[in-house]
Amino acid sequence: MEISALYEIYKQYPSVQTDTRKLRDGDIFFALKGPNFNGNIFAAQALQAGAAYAVIDEAEYQTGERTILVPDVLTALQQLAKHHREQFNIPFIAITGSNGKTTTKELITTVLKEKFKTYATEGNLNNHIGVPLTLLKTKPDAEMAVIEMGANHQKEIESYCKIAIPTHALITNCGKAHIEGFGGEEGVRKGKGELYDSIRNTGGTIFRNTDLAYLEDMAKGINHQITYGSANAQYIGRPIMDDVMLQVAILSKGAETLIPTNLVGNYNFPNVMAAVAIGLHFDISIDKIKEAIAHYNPDNSRSQWLQTGSNKIILDAYNANPTSMRAAITNFAVADLDNKILWIGGMKEMGTDEEKEHRELVQLIAEYNWKDVILVGKEFNTVAGTYRQFETSVDAAAYVKQHRPEQSAILIKGSRGSKMENLLEALKSS
Numbered sequence: 214m215e216i217s218a219l220y221e222i223y224k225q226y227p228s229v230q231t232d233t234r235k236l237r238d239g240d241i242f243f244a245l246k247g248p249n250f251n252g253n254i255f256a257a258q259a260l261q262a263g264a265a266y267a268v269i270d271e272a273e274y275q276t277g278e279r280t281i282l283v284p285d286v287l288t289a290l291q292q293l294a295k296h297h298r299e300q301f302n303i304p305f306i307a308i309t310g311s312n313g314k315t316t317t318k319e320l321i322t323t324v325l326k327e328k329f330k331t332y333a334t335e336g337n338l339n340n341h342i343g344v345p346l347t348l349l350k351t352k353p354d355a356e357m358a359v360i361e362m363g364a365n366h367q368k369e370i371e372s373y374c375k376i377a378i379p380t381h382a383l384i385t386n387c388g389k390a391h392i393e394g395f396g397g398e399e400g401v402r403k404g405k406g407e408l409y410d411s412i413r414n415t416g417g418t419i420f421r422n423t424d425l426a427y428l429e430d431m432a433k434g435i436n437h438q439i440t441y442g443s444a445n446a447q448y449i450g451r452p453i454m455d456d457v458m459l460q461v462a463i464l465s466k467g468a469e470t471l472i473p474t475n476l477v478g479n480y481n482f483p484n485v486m487a488a489v490a491i492g493l494h495f496d497i498s499i500d501k502i503k504e505a506i507a508h509y510n511p512d513n514s515r516s517q518w519l520q521t522g523s524n525k526i527i528l529d530a531y532n533a534n535p536t537s538m539r540a541a542i543t544n545f546a547v548a549d550l551d552n553k554i555l556w557i558g559g560m561k562e563m564g565t566d567e568e569k570e571h572r573e574l575v576q577l578i579a580e581y582n583w584k585d586v587i588l589v590g591k592e593f594n595t596v597a598g599t600y601r602q603f604e605t606s607v608d609a610a611a612y613v614k615q616h617r618p619e620q621s622a623i624l625i626k627g628s629r630g631s632k633m634e635n636l637l638e639a640l641k642s643s
Contacts, residue, residue: 214281216292219268222281223293226265229349231290231342238263243290244270245342256280287341294345295376303355306491307377309362309370309408310385311401312537313484314339316476316515317385318361320488323509327492327501329356337531339363344373357495365562367404374411382412383420383487384428386536406431420490422483441490442483448490452482457518457527457548461485461506465499472503477516477527480540521641525550525622530633533560533626535570539577541626546581550622553583556636558606558627559590572596584621587612590631606632610639 223229223241230240233255242259244252244267253274256267266279270286283289298305308318315337322333332351334343339361351358362373387402412419413435421428423442432438440446453460453471459481463470474485485506492502511517519526529541538560545553555578563570571592578586578600588602589609603609606627613636623640627633 214283216289216296219281219283219289219293220296222266223297223349227349227352229290229293229346230259230264231346233259233262236262236264239265241265242267243286244268244274245286245290246270252286290342291345291376294348295378297351298348298376298378300353301351301355301358303357304381304495305358305360305377305379306381306383307360307362307374307379307408307411308383308385309364309405310383311387311405311534312532312540313385313481314361314363315531316481316511317383317484317487318359319511320484320506320509321383321491322359323505324488324492324497324502325357325359325495327505328495328497330354331357331359333359334361337361337363341369341372345376348377362408364404367400368407370404370407371410374408378415379408379411380415380417381420381491382408382417383491384408384431385483385487386422386425387427387431402427402431409435420487420494422486424483439490439494441486448486448493450482450486450489452479454479454548457545457550459485461489463489463499465493470499470503473507475507475510475518477518477529478541478544480537480544481516519637521637523620524618524640526637526640527622527624527626528634528637529624529626530558530631530637531629533558533628533631535560535563535574538574538626541624542574542577542581545622545624548622552618552621554618554621554623555583555586556609556623556625556627556633557586557588558631558633559588559592561628561630563592567592568595575600585618587636589627589633589636606635610635613639614642 226239226241228240230236231243231245242264244256253269253271256269256274257276259267260279268281270283275282308314325331332355334347360377362370364370384405387405418437419435420439423440423446441448450461450463457477459474459476461472515531517528575596586600587609588597588600589606593602625633
């Protein structure tokens, strides 16, 4: 079936699902395949559960007019999303980066919603499946779209840009993340820079953080640049720490506006500034921007400030790499808190740099005084030194249950694969 014909069906049933467990009546089920699953097997089940159509790529599972056979389901999903994107003439803002992209996306979306009907990536559905699904959830009444793009190897962002066709772009930063897939820090910049390449080719606009000099080099040849940062920018602000919580002072039209946030650490300053810059660029008043940011509360283990019994917790355990680890630990070290404890999980996808990066992380930890330190993961096996170390978060959680801290401030930080939330649950349990 041609994509144009599939699109006519989509317009009648504009809800797409790839998981039969989440299926609702009238959805179009796309039977995706992976190394350990084959969605074609569930096509008939999806139709019985109320799906309007099932898109498959294996003829043996064709059961009638409500099954649509295509050469490849994933390709069909992506082509359908691109065709849908081409029906819009609104700003499509794409965001990528090593750290902070989901928080930045959430802040930008919160601000834009003050004035515009805005659709955005849900959670962190930012991969080869999530990007097209986000596009297909963008309804005809959209005035703004915000698309998060994640990547762990080169040419990945380029492929997403061909589907999403961004008009505006923002790279939060290029740090030491997914080094194994990108092939080092230069590879990270090249991979993330594919978003700038797309904008350079289409004549679009970027929002650039002037505090990161390498972004200026990466952005050469892009004519339309909106800048933000702590100096030498169109939109200027400065971070102010209130204990562990961030406030941002914005200089706008000669007056300073203080924006309180529910975000931990001044490493969130550029994330807030990005949202401010985009809001002001699209003529949202600074008062509306302030209100939106002040009411934003992070979730899903990202920079959350929690109270558990007598303990104060910073939970930042959704993602971790050397750049974000250093920022989180150094910010926590200088915070005005008593009895500081670190619960640190291993960093993933470090490749041949794994031992070096974890040794340097332990050396950084040793520069400060802590009430206690727990290191979780085999990545610390040879570098933990005198610190308490466990192979898994389950083992560490068992220790926490037997040795619960009191009246302490605890930073919980690690890659998602480390499952550091197990330690928090152990602390909560009676």
